[in-house]
Amino acid sequence: GAVVSQHPSWVICKSGTSVKIECRSLDFQATTMFWYRQFPKQSLMLMATSNEGSKATYEQGVEKDKFLINHASLTLSTLTVTSAHPEDSSFYICGGGPGEKLFFGSGTQLSVL
Amino acid sequence: SQKIEQNSEALNIQEGKTATLTCNYTNYSPAYLQWYRQDPGRGPVFLLLIRENEKEKRKERLKVTFDTTLKQSLFHITASQPADSATYLCALASGAGSYQLTFGKGTKLSVIP
Numbered sequence: 001g002a003v004v005s006q007h008p009s010w011v012i013c014k015s016g017t018s019v020k021i022e023c024r025s026l027d028f029q030a031t032t033m034f035w036y037r038q039f040p041k042q043s044l045m046l047m048a049t050s051n052e053g054s055k056a057t058y059e060q061g062v063e064k065d066k067f068l069i070n071h072a073s074l075t076l077s078t079l080t081v082t083s084a085h086p087e088d089s090s091f092y093i094c095g096g097g098p099g100e101k102l103f104f105g106s107g108t109q110l111s112v113l
Numbered sequence: 114s115q116k117i118e119q120n121s122e123a124l125n126i127q128e129g130k131t132a133t134l135t136c137n138y139t140n141y142s143p144a145y146l147q148w149y150r151q152d153p154g155r156g157p158v159f160l161l162l163i164r165e166n167e168k169e170k171r172k173e174r175l176k177v178t179f180d181t182t183l184k185q186s187l188f189h190i191t192a193s194q195p196a197d198s199a200t201y202l203c204a205l206a207s208g209a210g211s212y213q214l215t216f217g218k219g220t221k222l223s224v225i226p
Contacts, residue, residue: 001159034213043202043218044157093156095214100145100206102214104156 002028002097006105013084014113021079021108023094033077033096035069038107044093050077084112115140117217119203125223126193134188134220136203146179146186149202151219157202161188193224 003026013019031052036044049057056069068080089112095104116139126132145164149157163170163179170177176189203217
């Protein structure tokens with residue numbers, strides 16, 4: 001299957017700071033990448049769809065100014081959590097693929113103090 | 114509204130037995146349905162995809178059925194092993210022509226030695 005690399009695996013930051021999460025497709029060209037968030041014991045919730053060379057599409061209720069997505073190349077999509085607050089603490093996962101099946105990164109556990 | 118329901122939040126079975134997990138959906142007309150495995154603190158891993166015109170699909174000890182009349186998929190693991198312990202997620206494409214997936218809440222399977 002396709003390989004998606006996500007970094008960092010975990011990050012601890014102070015409230016008010018910004019955190020960038022990188023998602024790279026290692027063996028396929030990702031015109032689209034999906035960003036999910038997962039709270040403990042809950043399922044993955046789609047936050048946004050990242051589109052190479054164009055604006056991301058955000059799900060209802062997700063603040064686009066808070067969760068900045070950049071997809072400048074076919075192998076890299078980034079999610080920046082701006083002015084993070086404790087309620088943003090969660091597990092963030094990116095996923096994409098050359099077709100119907102999605103391949104996911106290993107996730108980023110964000111803890112905001 | 115669209116719903117994906119995995120009825121059992123948790124399932125405990127004895128090693129060697131067959132585990133059967135259920136996924137029901139409403140207000141979808143999916144061309145295909147997917148199953149993923151997720152281990153704690155990790156991203157989901159693709160297991161199987163079954164199309165609307167396929168009744169059953171197998172991969173090693175895994176078997177998936179898809180009944181579009183009942184709007185249900187069953188996921189079976191035969192000869193279960195402790196290493197099969199994980200959360201299993203059912204997923205459907207969110208819309209026609211989109212690879213964006215919506216996930217069920219998952220069933221946490223524990224295989225007891």
